[in-house]
Amino acid sequence: MPRARAAAGGALSIAMVICWGPRAAPVSSGAVMEQGILTLKNGTEVPFRVVRSASRRRSYALQVKEGVVEFRAPRWVGLAELLRFGQSRYRFIGNRLQEQARKAAQAAAKAQPKDWCALPPAWYQRAAKRLYPPRLAHYATVVGVTYSSLRITSGRSVWGSCTSTGAISLSWRLLLVPAALRDYVIIHELCHRKYMSHGPRFWALVGKFVPDYIEKRRALNRLGAEIG
Numbered sequence: 001m002p003r004a005r006a007a008a009g010g011a012l013s014i015a016m017v018i019c020w021g022p023r024a025a026p027v028s029s030g031a032v033m034e035q036g037i038l039t040l041k042n043g044t045e046v047p048f049r050v051v052r053s054a055s056r057r058r059s060y061a062l063q064v065k066e067g068v069v070e071f072r073a074p075r076w077v078g079l080a081e082l083l084r085f086g087q088s089r090y091r092f093i094g095n096r097l098q099e100q101a102r103k104a105a106q107a108a109a110k111a112q113p114k115d116w117c118a119l120p121p122a123w124y125q126r127a128a129k130r131l132y133p134p135r136l137a138h139y140a141t142v143v144g145v146t147y148s149s150l151r152i153t154s155g156r157s158v159w160g161s162c163t164s165t166g167a168i169s170l171s172w173r174l175l176l177v178p179a180a181l182r183d184y185v186i187i188h189e190l191c192h193r194k195y196m197s198h199g200p201r202f203w204a205l206v207g208k209f210v211p212d213y214i215e216k217r218r219a220l221n222r223l224g225a226e227i228g
C-alpha cells in the first residue's frame, strides 16, 4: 500500500515514500480518534480518519484506503497539522483515489455472474440425470410419442434437441429456470417426434399442450442470454 510520509513537527515538504508489498500494511493497532472531510486544493472532498497510537514514533503517514484518507499518527500530533499534510499531498491522494476507483470498477465488472450456478456443474448434471427421465417419460405419454434415448448436455443457448431417431438431449441448465419453462422444452422436443421442423403444424401441436408457448420461448431466450 503506497503511503505518503512526513517527519513529525517538521517541514511538510519531505519526499513521499511509496512502498509496495506487505511492508506497507499498517502494523500498529491504533484507534480511530478523529474523522471528517478533507478538502483538497483542487476542491475534491475526501473523507478522512485519524488512527492514533500511543507510540513515540517520530513520523506520521497517510494512505488512501478504499476512498478514505487514513492518517496514522502518534497522539501528540495535532489534527490541523495532519490536515495540512494531507492537503500538501493532494496529488498523491488524487492519484490513489483514481486508481482505487478504477480497480473497484474492474472488480465489479469481474464479479458480474456469468452463470447462475451456485453449485458445481457436476451436481446439476447428476440432478438432471435423476429428474429429467421421469418428466420426459410423463410428457411422452401426454404427447403420444416415443423416444429412443435421453442425453444430458451443458448447452447454454441450446436448451434441447431431438433427432429423427428419437434421441433427445436436454441441457442441465434447465434446472436453473422455472419448472414450467423446463416442461415446455421437454414438450417442444417431444413434438419434434411428429414434426422435425419448426413449421406451422409443429407449433400448432406445441400450442395444444403449452398454449402460451410464445411467451415461454421468449423467456427462455432471455434467460439463455442471462445464463449464457
Ligand SMILES: [Zn+2]
Pocket (backbone or CB within 6 Å): 188, 189, 192, 198
Ligand atoms: Zn425445436
